[in-house]
Each structure stands twice: as C-alpha cells, then as structure tokens.
Amino acid sequence: MLLHGKSISPGVAHGTAYVLDVGEWLSAALAVKASGSAERELGRFDLAAMRAISQLERVSRQLKHQGRGDDADIFGAHALMLSNTDFRQRVLSRIRDHGASSEAAVATVVAELQDTFKASPQPFIQDKAADILDIGRRVILCLSNENDREAHSSQIVVAPSLMPSEFVRLAHQGIAGVVTESCSMKSHTAILARGFGVPFVTGIADAVSLITNGATVLLDATTGRVLVNPRDSERRLENELRQHIAKTAALTEPAPATTADGVPVKLLLNISDPLESRAVGQFSLAGVGLFRTEFLYMDRPTWLNEEDSFAAYQSVAGSVGTGELHIRLADFGAEKCPAYADIPVNKNPSLGIRGVRLLLDREDILRPQVRAIARVAQQRPVTVLIPMIDTLDTLQAIRGKLVDACDLAPGESLPFKLAAMIEVPAAAMMIDELIEYVDAVSIGLNDLTQYLLAADRDDELCERYHDALQPAVLRLLHQVVTAADAAGKPVTLCGELAGDASLTGVLLALGVRRFSVSRSHVPLVAKALRQADVAQLTPFAAELLAQRRGQDVRAVVANRFQ
Ligand code: PEP
Ligand code: MG
DSSP: OEEEEEEEEOOOOEEEEOOOSSSSSHHHHHHHOOOHHHHHHHHHHHHHHHHHHHHHEEEEEEEHHTTTTHHHHHHHHHHHHHHHHHHHHHHHHHHHHHOOOHHHHHHHHHHHHHHHHOOOHHHHHHHHHHHHHHHHHHHHHHHHSSSSSOTTEEEEEESSOOHHHHHHHHHHHTOOEEEEEEOOOOSSHHHHHHHTTTEEEEEOOOOHHOOEEEEEEEEETTTEEEEEEEGGGGGHHHHHHHHHHHHHHTOOOOOBOTTTOOOEEEEEEEESSGGGHHHHHHTSSEEEEEEEEEGGGGGSSOOOHHHHHHHHHHHHHHHHSSSSSEEEEOBBTBOOOOTOOOOOOOOGGGGSSHHHHHHHHHHHHHHHHHHHHHHHHSSSSSSEEEEEOOOOHHHHHHHHHHHHHTTTOOOOOOEEEEEEESSSHHHHHHHHHHHHSSSEEOOOOHHHHHHHHTOTTTTTTTTOOOOOOOOHHHHHHHHHHHHHHHTTTEEEEEEEGGGGGGGHHHHHHOOEEEEEGGGGGGGHHHHHHHHHHHHHHTTTTHHHHOSHHHHHHHIIIIIIOO
C-alpha cells in the first residue's frame, strides 16, 4: 500500500511500524500502576488533559472550517466536559486518596460517570455516557503516548500526532522515522525531527488504523511517500527507495567560510539535544548558534539541577571545540512544557507567561541554569540567548536576575556574552534601543512571523498565513539586520527560514551573513552559501523590499533568485 503525505523532515528510512495507540484501553488503563509520587501522576494527568483539549479544539475548528458545524460542536462539547473542574477533581481524588495511576484514575472516573449517565431517566443525559467514554479514551491515549514503552532504531513510529516531549523521548530511543496524521511545519515537533535528522511524514489521514503494528514500512520523507507492506507490484518502488536510503546515508557537505565571491559567512547549528552537536564536527560548522535547552527538561521526571545542566552544556562544548556556543535560557511555554512542570497554563499560552517572562518569576528554574552556564563560560566563550524579549523593561529586568544568579560584586561583568532573541514585533521595532544593552542579537523568525502576522505556527490551518515571505516580515527582518550591522554587533538568523536553501540568496541579499539551521538543512544551505555571489545578489534587496504582497515577493524570488 502506498500512502502520500507531506514531508516534515527529509530523509529516508525503513523499519517496522510502532503504532502509538491503545487497544483494550479501559481494562488496560485500570491495570496501570502509579509510577511515582501523586504529584508526578497529577502532572501527567494535567498534561494529557491539556493535550486532549487542544486536540479536540483543533478537530472542532477543522470541522467548522469544512462546514460541518454540528460535528464540530460535538468535539467542542467534549473539550468543555474535559475542562470541567468536576472531572478533574474526581481524577485527582483517585490519584491522591487511592494512590492510583493517572490511567487507572481516568478509567475509574469514566466508568463511574458512565453508570451515572446510563441510570438517568433523561435520554439526553444517557447519551453523555458515550461521550464520556470517548473523552476518557482520548485522555488515556494521550497518557499512553508518554508511557515508558520502548521504541527501537528499526522502528517507524505511527501516531495521530506527537508532542515535542514525546518526540524527544522517542528520538532518544533511536527511532528510524515517524508518520503522523497531523503536524505543523513550524511546530517544535517538526523542528526537533529536523534537528535529530529523523525522517518524518505527516498528513496521512487515519494512519493509526491503516498501518498495523509490526508492518514493514519504507519511508521516503523527502517526497512524502510511505510504502506499507510492499506487494509484488510495488517491488520496483521498494528497490528505488532502498537504493535512495543507501545513497543519502553517506551525504555530507562541509560548510564554507565564505561565499563564492569571498564574502565571509557563518553556518551554525540549531540543536535541542547534546547528541545533535556532533554535526558541528561532521560538517565543519562554525558552532552551535542556538541550543534550545528547554528540551533537556522534557524526557525526565523533575526539573534539571545545576550539575545535570552543566554536564549537558559541557558535552555540547566538547563537540563544538573552538567554535561558537550560544546557549538559550530555557524557553518554556505554549506546547513546550515538561509533564511535571508547575507553571501557569495561560488562557492563550502563546501570549502568556512564557520564555523570559516565566524566568523572571521563577528563580528556581533560572538560577541553576545560569550558574551552570557561568561554569562553562569560565572555560570557553559562551553567549546566552534570552528568549522572547518583548521590551527594554524586560531586558533590563532579566539582566538584573542574571547578575544576581552569578553572585556578581558591584561593577563586575557577566561571565558570558548576552544576546536578545528578536521574536516579538515590539522588540524588532525597538531594535536601535535594545541593541545597546546586548552583545548580539538572534532573530527567531518562527515566532516573529507568528506574532507579526497573528498566525499560530503550531496550527496547520494557519500554515498559509504563517508566511515569512510576506513583505512585512522581510522588511522587519531587514530592519533588525541593518540596525545590528550599524551597531557593529553580530546578528544571526535562526528561524526555520534560515534552513530553506532555496531562499539563501534572498537572505544574503537582505544582509544576513550568519545562518543557524537544523542538522537536516545543513548540506543544502552549505552548498547554497558556497555557490552564492553576494555582489550579484545585493542589488535585488531594494526590489524585494519594495514589494507589496506575498505573491509579488514570490514572483521576484522566482525570477531573480532561482
Ligand atoms: C524562533 O522562534 O524562530 C526560534 C528560533 O525559536 P523557537 O523555534 O525555538 O521558538
Ligand atoms: Mg521562538
């Protein structure tokens, strides 16, 4: 069977299917024993419920979009039932008072509510019995996705969707590839897959029903093809894919230090895990341009302490050698939230207490991390990236907290360089003022595009609106690059656009010289940089910036750059 989806992370893989689904879910859930303290179980339940609510809301929006309002209302109502504090209270009391696991607590509450609903004389209340069963199944499915079942290097994970924390856990187990029903291109799960170099195809409707556990799967994630249990008539395609797998495994392209006409450029690596930093040596990269440290906190039961953080940073420093090392302070919030995290769930997480705002409130998270970075900085130069800077007020406040965390005497300077991540439009607009207070800036174009265009980067329905080629985005990008150049401070582009080799010429024309990209983007961006002639590209900057519509920018790109 040949299935067609969309490529999230290129590459090819073959293996057996590992389907993340539960079969006899209710009885299986009842048998699950608590794996830690009640607090840990409560954390697991809250995360799974949050995830289920966001799935339900997404399905509801999709159905509405397709004009199926009545169906959409059912999923909307499920989300409401799950948000209901009574349901949560019942689950919590099973966990606290009876020492139940989250799975068993949910299954018990579902069974109790079912009995109550069925016993009602009112038909519309009886109908709720089926709803509650459906909701319980969904929450348990979300919980089971973060169970400790092991996937292996020869396995291709098949799931409805994956949270970043689930992906990290599976990547650590060494999975060969991923197939999901949904995933947005700019989501952190997608970014992680590119970083880990795990081939990933999405957009396969009903994948968890179509692909059975243990099926043979050949994944061509470059073109989005998924070949399941190849039949005789599909042998030619199978051979073609197997040859492709063998060829691409050997592909490495060392990064250049200059473009074809001798303009100095830097190609750096975005990482989320120390393992990924090995690519620095493999591709002769200039270093790690963005270490998304928040992912170190995902695949574990508690917050990281100073020692654990130090060990992780040391390991990256070892791989980077004499190259640059940019460590980002943990950027928690929205969907980046560890299962045990006692951090606020905002009404609108993308606009809530996230990134630097959370760190300002949480010395217990900030201090061990900063002290660990300071220890690395005693041995080699380090730049600390501050995520989600919005205003100068926030920048000055976090600087004060960093000074406190390092126990500096008055007048003593920080042991590391400081860079602001420019991801919030307000920060981009105030770049001339902000830049005075930092040593460098890093443009997080994924979030900058999201906030500038009011288009959720995690929502597949918004994908066409999350468009970094809109003139508004390009002009703001250019403004930040120009301001940093004028101040003589390094500016690095580290959003996903930096990894799109078909746009390397455009970015060079706009003045970008430092690119920080995921591992799977390195070979093509390295090649594009090596072949680029900046003198020829630069005159097109004015033309690009003069465009009024996204489609006009695309026309210029097609005519002049490709
Ligand atoms: C960005 O927003 O572009 C960025 C680099 O940060 P992250 O993708 O981790 O949010
Ligand atoms: Mg960001």
